Amino acid sequence: MEALNGWWDDYFWGAMVVVRVFLCSFALMILFGLIGAAAKLSSNRIAQKLAGAYTVVFRGTPEILVILLLYFGSAITLTAIAQWFNPDIRFVDIPPFWAGTIAISLVVGSYATETFRGAFLGVQPGSIEAARALGLSNLQTFLYVRIPEMWRLALPPLGNHALSLIKDTALISIIGLNETLFVAKQAISTTGKPFTMYIFVGAIYLFFSTIITLGFMALEKYANRHLEVGR
Secondary structure, three states: OHHHOOOHHHHHHHHHHHHHHHHHHHHHHHHHHHHHHHHHHOOOHHHHHHHHHHHHHHHOOOHHHHHHHHHHHHHHHHHHHHHHHOOOOOOOOOOHHHHHHHHHHHHHHHHHHHHHHHHHHOOOHHHHHHHHHOOOOHHHHHHHHHHHHHHHHHHHHHHHHHHHHHHHHHHHHHHOOOOHHHHHHHHHHHHOOHHHHHHHHHHHHHHHHHHHHHHHHHHHHHHOHHHHHOO
């Protein structure tokens, strides 16, 4: 543990970066997943095709490759656009934080698309018929019946997606984001203690993964509380 002396602050702030990336990417993952699921379940064939292409492409491409393509591809595109308006501009890029966050949320969001689609299809037809019999509009049925039942069904796989997201944050160090793995590489170059540094990074990610697992277990218990009462 002596090798960690002088690096505690760096690891703390690196861990805070991991938390920020996770929270932003989790929100975007849910957004992409819901949009993708809605498109797949819609009657619009173009929307279905686009959603199908989205899931095929991002589920079949390694996360690290998506991060690199988005980061460098966006830099090339933004630079070309900026130079069209002002030839003196040399380089424009997306900050590594947002490039990495968007990339991993797109990848995990493609899996969440299928999760949400299956959860919507799993809503009991009787619940929808009961809502209509009570005179609820389509929007009210969606908000008060379909969404609550969908979330209960989606929570278990959604927890797995959250675990994938927290672990995928380590990949963003490849484009220079100063998170825990990036700090570990810097520490190793100074201390020459790779095993200690990587073990400590592993402990940080295990801590975050445990918190996420316990959080989703509590959410699942709360979502299924009416089932336990009915037994």
